[in-house]
Amino acid sequence: MGDGLAGRVALVTGATRGIGRAIALTLAEAGASVVVSGRDPARVAEAASTVEALGVPGLGVAADVASAEDVKRLVGEAQERFGRVDILVNNAGITRDALLVRMKDADWDEVLAVDLRGAFYASRAVARLMMRQRSGRIINIASTAGVMGNAGQANYSAAKAGLLGLTKALARELAHWGILVNAVAPGLIETDMTAALPPEAREGLLAQVPLKRAGTAQEVAEVVRFLASDAAGYITGQVIHVNGGLYM
Numbered sequence: 332m333g334d335g336l337a338g339r340v341a342l343v344t345g346a347t348r349g350i351g352r353a354i355a356l357t358l359a360e361a362g363a364s365v366v367v368s369g370r371d372p373a374r375v376a377e378a379a380s381t382v383e384a385l386g387v388p389g390l391g392v393a394a395d396v397a398s399a400e401d402v403k404r405l406v407g408e409a410q411e412r413f414g415r416v417d418i419l420v421n422n423a424g425i426t427r428d429a430l431l432v433r434m435k436d437a438d439w440d441e442v443l444a445v446d447l448r449g450a451f452y453a454s455r456a457v458a459r460l461m462m463r464q465r466s467g468r469i470i471n472i473a474s475t476a477g478v479m480g481n482a483g484q485a486n487y488s489a490a491k492a493g494l495l496g497l498t499k500a501l502a503r504e505l506a507h508w509g510i511l512v513n514a515v516a517p518g519l520i521e522t523d524m525t526a527a528l529p530p531e532a533r534e535g536l537l538a539q540v541p542l543k544r545a546g547t548a549q550e551v552a553e554v555v556r557f558l559a560s561d562a563a564g565y566i567t568g569q570v571i572h573v574n575g576g577l578y579m
């Protein structure tokens with residue numbers, strides 16, 4: 332415990348499974364107090380107690396990032412409990428894959444609402460606290476799909492590309508208050524999200540990965556830990572790719 336983030340407060344959305352869970356536990360191991368969030372209350376409670384088992388304060392708040400009300404309550408509860416937020420990780424994300432001509436309006440709207448609008452809501456609410464603190468880190472979990480595009484994922488690719496634009500705009504806008512904003516763009520990572528991929532789609536992607544394997548949630552979390560640390564004090568507006576060479 333305690334390599335650099337002791338006394339910091341982190342808020343991670345979508346922290347109950349996969350990449351978000353690995354990020355929450357890695358920041359906790361580094362000494363941060365961690366607010367974990369997701370839609371399922373039982374999973375949120377379990378993730379919060381796993382954080383606390385690492386010997387740091389944890390708080391679980393069930394919230395849907397697509398809901399402005401929920402995000403307001405999430406950030407309000409974090410502030411009430413800890414008085415500050417130093418690190419925001421916008422990780423919550425979903426896919427609703429379909430080829431363009433078969434894509435339903437709801438597929439488009441839901442993915443944009445969670446993957447992009449959710450990050451806007453959380454960043455806006457947390458930036459108000461960080462501006463008062465005159466410091467903070469916002470880390471957005473984007474995707475290789477946001478830079479390369481992915482057939483069958485027009486909604487997801489557009490949302491993740493939007494997240495990169497949001498990252499760069501906020502990096503410029505919030506630098507004045509010492510708030511650093513970056514994105515981490517994972518490639519193919521082993522989680523529930525990719526377990527749902529058809530085997531041929533998965534093999535097709537893996538064939539394009541020079542390292543010839545999928546990544547782990549922990550390999551993404553390590554980069555987030557670095558970006559949240561004092562060692563990353565001169566990095567803002569950047570996209571860090573964690574993809575085994577899929578995009579370079």
Ligand code: NAP
Nearest residue numbers: 345347348349350369370371395396423424474520522524
């Ligand atoms: P995952 O295993 O499906 O986990 C998603 C997490 O987000 C869960 O904790 C889920 O909890 C939560 N979540 C989903 N919708 C939410 C909502 N509306 N509000 C709040 N929380 C919500 O996904 P993952 O693979 O770890 O992906 C995490 C992030 O990495 C996503 O942004 C994804 O786009 C990105 N990413 C993943 C990969 C990959 O290969 N896995 C690659 C590139 C980028 P509940 O269901 O309980 O809400």
